[in-house]
Amino acid sequence: MNNRIIFHIDVNSAFLSWEAVYRLHHLGAQEDLRQQVSAVGGDQSKRHGIILAKSIPAKQYHIQTGESIKAALEKCPELILVRPNYELYKRCSRAFMDILREYSPVVEPYSIDEAFVDMTGTRFLWGDPVTAAHTIRKRISGELGFTVNIGISSNKLLAKIASDFTKPDRVHTLFPEEIPDKLWPLPVGDMLFCGQSTVKRLHRIGIYTIGELAAADPHMLQVHLGKQGFYLWGSAHGTDLSQVTVEAAPNKGYGNSTTMSMDITDAGEARLVLLTLAEKVGQRLRADEAKAQVVDVTIRDTDLVFTNHQMRLPHPTNITQELYTSACTLFEELWDGRPIRHLGIHTSQVIYGDADRQIGLEDDLFHEERQEQMDRTVDRIRHKYGQNAVQRAAVTEG
Numbered sequence: 567m568n569n570r571i572i573f574h575i576d577v578n579s580a581f582l583s584w585e586a587v588y589r590l591h592h593l594g595a596q597e598d599l600r601q602q603v604s605a606v607g608g609d610q611s612k613r614h615g616i617i618l619a620k621s622i623p624a625k626q627y628h629i630q631t632g633e634s635i636k637a638a639l640e641k642c643p644e645l646i647l648v649r650p651n652y653e654l655y656k657r658c659s660r661a662f663m664d665i666l667r668e669y670s671p672v673v674e675p676y677s678i679d680e681a682f683v684d685m686t687g688t689r690f691l692w693g694d695p696v697t698a699a700h701t702i703r704k705r706i707s708g709e710l711g712f713t714v715n716i717g718i719s720s721n722k723l724l725a726k727i728a729s730d731f732t733k734p735d736r737v738h739t740l741f742p743e744e745i746p747d748k749l750w751p752l753p754v755g756d757m758l759f760c761g762q763s764t765v766k767r768l769h770r771i772g773i774y775t776i777g778e779l780a781a782a783d784p785h786m787l788q789v790h791l792g793k794q795g796f797y798l799w800g801s802a803h804g805t806d807l808s809q810v811t812v813e814a815a816p817n818k819g820y821g822n823s824t825t826m827s828m829d830i831t832d833a834g835e836a837r838l839v840l841l842t843l844a845e846k847v848g849q850r851l852r853a854d855e856a857k858a859q860v861v862d863v864t865i866r867d868t869d870l871v872f873t874n875h876q877m878r879l880p881h882p883t884n885i886t887q888e889l890y891t892s893a894c895t896l897f898e899e900l901w902d903g904r905p906i907r908h909l910g911i912h913t914s915q916v917i918y919g920d921a922d923r924q925i926g927l928e929d930d931l932f933h934e935e936r937q938e939q940m941d942r943t944v945d946r947i948r949h950k951y952g953q954n955a956v957q958r959a960a961v962t963e964g
Contacts, residue, residue: 571695572810573683574717574725575666575702578734580679581606581619581827584658585648587711603627604646607635618650618827622734632828655679655827661710669702674810677825677907680729682722684810699737707735723806724749727758745804750777757801759868764798767791776802811872820858822846823910829868830906837894843911844890849945851913852938857882858913861889863896866908875900882917885937889913 589595605620615635627642672684692698699716713735717728728740780802787795862876
């Protein structure tokens with residue numbers, strides 16, 4: 567395990583950087599947003615608009631990612647606020663991930679702007695890890711115009727922590743032998759997945775640094791923090807056995823998944839994501855005259871853990887509402903409340919052409935036929951006028 571070489575590669579202020587590069591190279595902008603007091607955020611007319619990314623100069627005004635636009639403007643009324651352009655960000659993310667895959671076949675997107683790359687065994691191709699990291703860093707900057715931080719270690723946890731060291735445009739290592747010097751002196755709040763409430767609880771028992779956390783009795787931590795106490799104690803020692811995983815395409819099935827730019831902690835928001843995914847999966851099934859008999863929901867939480875749950879449907883279907891209802895049932899059984907980074911719906915045991923449907927006492931075949939016809943009508947409108955031509959009320963209200 568110690569021979570593994572794992573990179574965590576994180577785009578610096580991704581949304582803002584991508585906006586800046588696009589404006590400079592495609593819109594002829596004269597000034598770089600990254601050098602101005604600027605931020606990417608939602609619509610100012612909506613109360614729930616938040617700051618998604620900020621420039622380094624904006625930090626001088628203590629503007630925080632995730633805070634409301636209103637609060638940010640109170641801190642700096644002259645803040646240059648840019649509305650998000652998610653289609654642009656998807657294109658930039660794809661270009662970023664495509665470059666990473668040229669250096670290793672084992673790339674795990676962790677969010678739209680960061681990924682783990684297993685570089686084990688590539689020394690003879692790209693040189694030692696630090697040299698390879700600088701090669702990747704310079705290539706991304708030269709070809710795509712934005713900068714990244716790269717953390718290097720023997721596991722994902724330490725690589726991710728290392729990438730959060732000094733920014734921007736840096737390469738850092740954090741191997742197990744470097745933990746006492748590089749990790750333990752840091753405040754406990756710098757520990758991955760150690761939120762403000764956990765920090766306060768640790769402070770109450772006299773733990774202020776990661777080193778003090780590592781030296782604590784794990785059983786005592788469990789008393790105060792539950793299972794999280796053991797997890798944080800192991801993390802302070804650099805323990806992480808998870809693998810860099812490439813998500814395989816479902817075998818003989820249809821699926822769709824998404825990695826959120828910000829973690830989801832609300833079940834209602836998760837269901838809106840599942841609705842969007844179910845619509846896309848249903849649309850693809852109908853386009854191929856296919857129906858699925860099994861639905862599977864996948865969740866990846868912020869602890870890098872994948873979990874999934876599947877169910878066999880009473881009958882093959884390609885109706886969006888039926889796929890969505892099944893996905894919600896699976897989600898409610900599967901989700902343990904941890905913040906969600908990634909959601910997916912996959913289907914399997916697909917039948918092509920006409921599929922016999924077992925008729926139950928409570929089935930309303932006329933209603934089901936109307937639902938499928940309605941879905942197909944929406945598909946045709948979207949094909950002709952664009953995906954956003956027809957949207958469900960639940961999505962537009964969310």
